[in-house]
Amino acid sequence: MKAGDEAMRWPAGDRRFFLRAWNRPFFAMLLVLVLAGCAAGGRAERGAAGPLRVLVAGYAFDEYATLYLVAHPEASIERTLLSLPERTDQLDYLQTLLERYRAALSGDGGPPPDLVVVDPDVYPVLARNGLLRPLDDLLREPEFKPEALAPIVVSGLTVDGHLYGLTPTFAATAIVYNADAFRRAGVEPPSDGMSWSAWRERLAAVVARAGGPLRYGLSLGNGPFSTLYDLAEYRVAQAGGGLFSADGKPTLDLPARREAWADLLRWRRENWLAPSVYEQLSAEGSAPAEPLYAEDDFLTGRAAAMVVTFYDLRRLIDLFSGENVYVGDRWVRPAFSWNVVGFPRPDDGRAVGGPFWPSLILTVNAKSDHPERALDFLRFVLSDRVAEAKRSTDLWELLTRVDANRRPAWEGLHLSAFWSDAPAPLPSPYAPPGVPEETYVQAEGLLREAFSRLSAGPAGPEAVAQALAEVERRLRAWSAPAGR
Structure with a gap:
């Protein structure tokens, strides 16, 4: 020892x-x-x-x-x-x-x-x-x-x-949805196993038809995705993509990354995806007039659905029931009906859902x-x-032991949405064999920089493809002189 x-x-x-x-x-x-x-x-x-x-x-x-x-x-x-x-x-x-x-x-x-x-x-x-x-x-x-x-x-x-x-024990991710908003819009509520494309179609219809306070389709909430970039890269992981191939070659300009980036940037433009609290605070530049909470868009009915971990779900249960949570004297308990459903799967049909943490x-x-x-x-x-x-x-x-997760007070909540699918492998903090650490860090930085630029304008599939091709070219040029 x-x-x-x-x-x-x-x-x-x-x-x-x-x-x-x-x-x-x-x-x-x-x-x-x-x-x-x-x-x-x-x-x-x-x-x-x-x-x-x-x-x-x-x-x-x-x-x-x-x-x-x-x-x-x-x-x-x-x-x-x-x-x-x-x-x-x-x-x-x-x-x-x-x-x-x-x-x-x-x-x-x-x-x-x-x-x-x-x-x-x-x-x-x-x-x-x-x-x-x-x-x-x-x-x-x-x-x-x-x-x-x-x-x-x-x-x-x-x-x-x-x-x-x-x-x-473990943590996992699912989606909660406002059943009343889907009903008002005449749209079938989401179900387990839906692909990103299927989610896009239903959220677009809800945003267009639901009326009332609803402004967005999906909120990132307080879940594992602080920014749209994080969600986009998880979609790449769901499709089996990453930053480098097994033999150490850059794979920044992947078809899966082009598709995920272009699609989610459109989600943001069309209000099918709400800006995260992190992004709202960054845009404010100073403290907002009222405190912002990650669940605000969902709880106020502005978003039809929200990404949640099980910890977040427990908070929602208490908020809707009025138990064990103090949120101020002006708090009005939400009155809409809701439930939980599995995280979106990749469009290729594989049963790969949300992130998992042991x-x-x-x-x-x-x-x-x-x-x-x-x-x-x-x-x-x-x-x-x-x-x-x-x-x-x-x-x-x-x-x-999943049977121990069920309780009489939670009857009707679709808890198995958290554990039924396989998770995508989370990005490894290690550079693959043969890839120097500084190259790995550089690749991540170039991708974030490119996504940030694309987010600032009306970037379509062509702009995304050009940006990713340029990112990979820059990484190869950066690596070559030093033999990285």
Whole structure:
């Protein structure tokens, strides 16, 4: 163990320190519910003598460690805290983080860890380099009930056809829509599986016909897309595109990027897409007369639909019900009916929806001396009884055991819209093999600059095509002299 790393051993029979640190009412409820589940029966984990060695990079793991130890009095856990590099340049930080993971997984002079909590940015890199053990066999265990896992989690954590990690909770993206606005316009409400083109047609009809306060089709809300550029690039990712090919060649001027950029720029011109709060504040140049909130366009009926994460959905539930939220004395609760639907899919028909973020990626070290101990922990953390306990604590995350996400008070809400489709891979913070980091950063900067210029005017498909061709030409010219 290197200097700066932290090791903590929780031996069987002596967990007073750790339990004091989590002495909270909600956590007590978790313990009661999990212990009740254990007492009720069910298959015991295939425990093995000796400590479970865990490598972690933060403290989100601690909650599950305590649950496991209380439910398994014979067990013990040895935790090593990965020494994180200083946060300077993002690419340098992640590269250093990857190197430290590599060293720690080998044991770094001591026994290698069994269970590894992996940073999402390095997860696919570790998997592709053979440093993580595939979990495919776990998915084939009938008693594990893999069919009850959220499809978006399994597909989102699958790397090159194999699953290497699981998460007990996650965040995902969907669309909420104003059912009354669609009804007023005489337009069929949106449904799961609709393509971007289908969404465009329906939002255009709603904007044209709905009347009343409605001005826009879709609002970006408080979701993962701060700007129109972010949404456009996610559409490129949905179509399988990126900044570079697998062999390191620039792919800035892609047909998928031309289509996504030209289409969404038209959405903005035609008011099928509302400006984001970030863009509104940037345009103001100073504080607006009234506070701006990301949900304003949807809540006031100015937008027919809005991009949401599950966290945003929970806020909406409270805002519409009037519970647990204070928004001022002048607040008028929205009166329209609404529901949630899946994120738009690419026009080629693939079942690729919105972004996905695992809260805690649990993996098994390929060099572990006792992988069965890590697998036992995974079976427990992904069990029905832990999911039920988490549901009872009213957390604002989605549970991988999807049945635990449903509640009587939410009857009628189409929650499966959040987890039914596969996610597109989010842009990697790493340059591909053979691409220098400065070239990667330059490519991103050139694209943002070009999109900003196009957004300032009535840019059609031809202007977009010319801009992207010029961007790729500039990147190649910039790279060539220095041999980048």
